[in-house]
Amino acid sequence: MSQSADPVTSFAGAKVMITGGLGFIGSNLALRLVEQGAEVLVVDSLVPDYGGNLANIAGFAERLRVNIADLRDRHALRVLVPGQDFIFNLAGQIGHLDSMKDPFTDLDINVVAQLGLLETCRALNPTARIIYASTRQFYGRPDRLPVDEAHPLRPVDVNGINKMAGEAYHTLYHQVYGLPIVSLRLTNTYGPRMRIRDARQTFVGIWLRRALEDGVFEVWGGEQCRDLCFVDDAVDAFIAAAATPAATGHVYNIGGPPPVSLSELAELVVALAGAGRFEQKSFPEERKRIDIGDYWADDARFRAATGWAPRVDLREGLRRSLDYYRAHLSAYL
Amino acid sequence: MSQSADPVTSFAGAKVMITGGLGFIGSNLALRLVEQGAEVLVVDSLVPDYGGNLANIAGFAERLRVNIADLRDRHALRVLVPGQDFIFNLAGQIGHLDSMKDPFTDLDINVVAQLGLLETCRALNPTARIIYASTRQFYGRPDRLPVDEAHPLRPVDVNGINKMAGEAYHTLYHQVYGLPIVSLRLTNTYGPRMRIRDARQTFVGIWLRRALEDGVFEVWGGEQCRDLCFVDDAVDAFIAAAATPAATGHVYNIGGPPPVSLSELAELVVALAGAGRFEQKSFPEERKRIDIGDYWADDARFRAATGWAPRVDLREGLRRSLDYYRAHLSAYL
Numbered sequence: 001m002s003q004s005a006d007p008v009t010s011f012a013g014a015k016v017m018i019t020g021g022l023g024f025i026g027s028n029l030a031l032r033l034v035e036q037g038a039e040v041l042v043v044d045s046l047v048p049d050y051g052g053n054l055a056n057i058a059g060f061a062e063r064l065r066v067n068i069a070d071l072r073d074r075h076a077l078r079v080l081v082p083g084q085d086f087i088f089n090l091a092g093q094i095g096h097l098d099s100m101k102d103p104f105t106d107l108d109i110n111v112v113a114q115l116g117l118l119e120t121c122r123a124l125n126p127t128a129r130i131i132y133a134s135t136r137q138f139y140g141r142p143d144r145l146p147v148d149e150a151h152p153l154r155p156v157d158v159n160g161i162n163k164m165a166g167e168a169y170h171t172l173y174h175q176v177y178g179l180p181i182v183s184l185r186l187t188n189t190y191g192p193r194m195r196i197r198d199a200r201q202t203f204v205g206i207w208l209r210r211a212l213e214d215g216v217f218e219v220w221g222g223e224q225c226r227d228l229c230f231v232d233d234a235v236d237a238f239i240a241a242a243a244t245p246a247a248t249g250h251v252y253n254i255g256g257p258p259p260v261s262l263s264e265l266a267e268l269v270v271a272l273a274g275a276g277r278f279e280q281k282s283f284p285e286e287r288k289r290i291d292i293g294d295y296w297a298d299d300a301r302f303r304a305a306t307g308w309a310p311r312v313d314l315r316e317g318l319r320r321s322l323d324y325y326r327a328h329l330s331a332y333l
Numbered sequence: 334m335s336q337s338a339d340p341v342t343s344f345a346g347a348k349v350m351i352t353g354g355l356g357f358i359g360s361n362l363a364l365r366l367v368e369q370g371a372e373v374l375v376v377d378s379l380v381p382d383y384g385g386n387l388a389n390i391a392g393f394a395e396r397l398r399v400n401i402a403d404l405r406d407r408h409a410l411r412v413l414v415p416g417q418d419f420i421f422n423l424a425g426q427i428g429h430l431d432s433m434k435d436p437f438t439d440l441d442i443n444v445v446a447q448l449g450l451l452e453t454c455r456a457l458n459p460t461a462r463i464i465y466a467s468t469r470q471f472y473g474r475p476d477r478l479p480v481d482e483a484h485p486l487r488p489v490d491v492n493g494i495n496k497m498a499g500e501a502y503h504t505l506y507h508q509v510y511g512l513p514i515v516s517l518r519l520t521n522t523y524g525p526r527m528r529i530r531d532a533r534q535t536f537v538g539i540w541l542r543r544a545l546e547d548g549v550f551e552v553w554g555g556e557q558c559r560d561l562c563f564v565d566d567a568v569d570a571f572i573a574a575a576a577t578p579a580a581t582g583h584v585y586n587i588g589g590p591p592p593v594s595l596s597e598l599a600e601l602v603v604a605l606a607g608a609g610r611f612e613q614k615s616f617p618e619e620r621k622r623i624d625i626g627d628y629w630a631d632d633a634r635f636r637a638a639t640g641w642a643p644r645v646d647l648r649e650g651l652r653r654s655l656d657y658y659r660a661h662l663s664a665y666l
Contacts, residue, residue: 100509103448111444111498115436153486155501156508165444165498168488175489176433 008243012037017084017128019043019071019117020091023051024194024201025133025186028231029088029238031060040064043080043091045071050093051201055331056193071113077120084125086242089117089170090133092163095200099159110162111169118173129248130170131241132183136253136297138164146298149185149253156292167251174249182241183251187297191231191317192324196332204228204265208318209332211269211276212325222263222280227296229256230317233310240306247305255297257313265314272318341576345370350417350461352376352404352450353424356384357527357534358466358519361564362421362571364393373397376413376424378404383426384534388664389526404446410453417458419575422450422503423466425496428533432492443495444502451506462581463503464574465516469586469630471497479631482518482586489625500584507582515574516584520630524564524650525657529665537561537598541651542665544602544609545658553624555596555613560629562589563650566643573639580638588630589643598647605651 008014016033020026021042033040042064044052057064069076071091081087092110093099099106121128138161139147140154155161167183174181188202196205203220210217229237237254241247260268266278283291303309312320325332341347349366353359354375366373375397377385390397402409404424414420425443426432432439454461471494472480473487488494500516507514521535529538536553543550562570570587574580593601599611616624636642645653658665 103452104445107445107448112437112440115440119436150485152483155505158502158505161498161501161505164501165494168494168497169491172488172491172494 005245007245010036011239014038014085015041015083016086016088017041017043017080018088018090020051020133022046022053022056022066023090024056025189025231025234025238026088026090027056027193028191029090029235030057030064032235032239034060034063041080041084042066043069043071045069045091049095049098049200051195053193053195053332055328058331071117072108074116074120077117078124081117081120081128082124084128087121087128087130088238088242089114089130092133092166094159096157096159098200099157099162103158106158106162110159111165114166115169118169118179121179122173122177126177126179129242130179130181131238132167132170132181134167134183134185134251135163136185136187136295139292139295141292142295145294146255146296147253148298149251149301171249171251180245180248182247182249184237184241184302185251185253185297186234187227187229187253187255187295189229189231189234191321193231196325207266207269207278208273208321208325209329211273212322212329214275217266217276217278219262219266219278219280220283221291222266223261224291225259225261225294225296227256227259228265228314228317229254229310230312230320233312236311237302237308240308244306250301250305252302252305253297253299254302255299256310259294259296260314268315268318272315273322338578340578343369344572347371347418348374348416349419349421350374350376350413351421351423353384353466355379355386355389355399356423357389358522358564358567358571359421359423360389360526361524362423362568363390363397365568365572367393367396374413374417375399376402376404378402378424382428382431382533384528386526386528386665388661391664404450405441407449407453410450411457414450414453414461415457417461420454420461420463421571421575422447422463425466425499427492429490429492431533432490432495436491439491439495443492444498447499448502451502451512454512455506455510459510459512461513462575463512463514464571465500465503465514467500467516467518467584468496469518469520469628472625472628474625475628478627479588479629480586481631482584482634504584513581515580515582517570517574517635518584518586518630519567520560520562520586520588520628522562522564522567524654526564529658540599540602540611541606541654541658542662544606545655545662547608550599550609550611552595552599552611552613553616555599556594557624558592558594558627558629560589560592561598561647561650562587562643563645563653566645569644570635570641573641577639583634583638585635585638586630586632587635588632590646592627592629593647601648601651605648606655
């Protein structure tokens with residue numbers, strides 16, 4: 001499949017690699033691409049504290065190829081990268097507190113390994129279209145709302161610095177070497193296949209789990225507003241970015257339906273679960289220093305470029321998430 | 334020497350470590366601090382292609398302590414960092430083309446090693462005042478002139494991404510852990526002790542060398558304007574940043590006297606040297622992609638915070654540089 005200026009209308013037969021493909025968004029993306037007839041190669045390290053989980057591909061594992069490898073393993077990349085038409089690059093360390101406790105590992109995964117992937121693509125597969133999972137996280141505390149892509153970058157933790165550098169590498173390798181790359185700065189994403197064992201990946205996961213167990217979850221602060229993107233909408237965004245040649249070389253915000261306060265979100269979770277309760281807590285000191293207050297995205301540029309828009313509202317997204325974890329809870333504990 | 338809110342009026346007796354202290358700016362800073370009576374420890378890797386040169390401390394080597402070590406060597410740092418009152422952190426890889434040819438080494442030195450130094454300070458000497466040599470280089474092609482600190486960061490090469498991340502780490506370790514850190518985004522700096530063997534450190538070095546040898550140097554482009562800071566003024570800026578507690582936690586631009594075009598600069602070099610000539614060339618493709626056009630700094634914030642101002646105009650600075658290299662040329666070839 002060669003790159004052209006025309007939008008991609010089908011991924012049938014396309015060779016697709018997904019790094020972090022056993023993780024939350026990666027596995028949902030894998031499922032979608034398998035359904036569209038793509039030849040999907042999932043690459044994942046399955047580092048225990050991260051998002052990868054073999055349960056995420058239960059039911060469609062036989063329709064794709066899994067290669068357990070760490071993105072830091074450049075020898076593995078030299079074998080896996082050639083021949084791919086699309087590389088969805090979602091592997092990363094995303095825990096904020098983990099990044100502060102072990103900054104070198106975060107740097108290794110989110111910067112050194114990203115550079116390794118890009119160097120491998122440059123050398124062995126410079127036409128593969130790369131869609132990079134970036135984050136809104138390095139905007140830091142917003143100067144203005146909604147936050148557009150021109151907002152200053154002010155990372156508030158090690159993870160933010162490293163993701164900022166990782167994205168900058170992707171942009172540079174497009175500008176200097178012409179690799180066809182799009183970066184998506186995702187907002188909080190939630191839905192089936194997210195990690196619910198703890199709050200490492202998203203606070204929404206542990207909230208849903210506690211509610212389903214009829215337990216108690218903690219809401220830190222509560223007044224701060226966030227937009228939340230249901231994972232099917234995030235998958236739509238990755239597909240749209242891959243399918244739209246005009247998006248090449250750009251960095252786009254991906255938001256969601258209108259923002260809510262965390263208190264409103266917590267109430268909705270409890271109401272929809274019909275179980276559990278929450279306690280509002282003031283921020284622990286360690287967390288307060290890196291809290292960013294309100295955030296919601298201005299994603300007008302991506303909508304204009306691709307026609308993408310979120311389709312699943314918060315109530316529906318939470319309902320589908322609760323249904324998923326009611327059916328599969330034990331695989332995620 | 335304990336940290337206080339009062340400006341430092343003397344470095345006599347202060348324990349000072351300078352990373353990259355055998356390099357261009359580092360050695361000039363070492364000389365100044367030695368003259369002020371500081372106990373100076375110079376740490377330098379002497380990697381051949383970088384700026385370190387034992388000739389840079391000829392004449393005052395016996396008045397300071399030299400420890401050859403790479404900043405990537407965290408075991409060395411654990412021994413060298415404790416007890417220092419001030420750490421001037423100037424070690425780095427600065428060659429743009431080198432960073433593109435070997436991006437992993439640049440990343441290792443400009444990011445991983447910087448994180449290692451900060452982690453060492455956090456663990457073993459959290460009150461040492463750190464002055465970090467950052468760069469204007471990651472502003473990329475300016476949106477507006479002069480460029481102030483709020484200008485967007487758009488690195489145009491691997492070195493720019495890594496220096497941006499290195500500075501972000503310094504800022505973060507101040508914000509989160511309270512380390513007393515100031516970062517200075519230097520513009521083009523020139524003067525005695527700069528590398529003149531090639532253009533790795535600054536194009537001014539090779540221009541002066543060729544002029545002194547009555548040879549030919551190349552001016553790429555020529556119309557683009559730059560501000561140039563004489564090294565004594567840069568040293569003043571490091572001293573002022575170290576001496577001003579109110580500067581802690583800030584990132585400042587350091588500029589120079591009014592900007593000139595590269596053609597004007599080349600003409601001045603030839604006139605003052607009374608020898609040599611130059612050829613104007615159009616940019617090679619490799620370089621064009623990372624050229625940033627005009628740049629000059631708005632350094633009003635640093636001037637207001639510290640009272641610093643550049644004191645050496647371009648003609649005087651070039652004259653002093655030519656005098657230095659006339660006397661010491663063989664040590665720099």
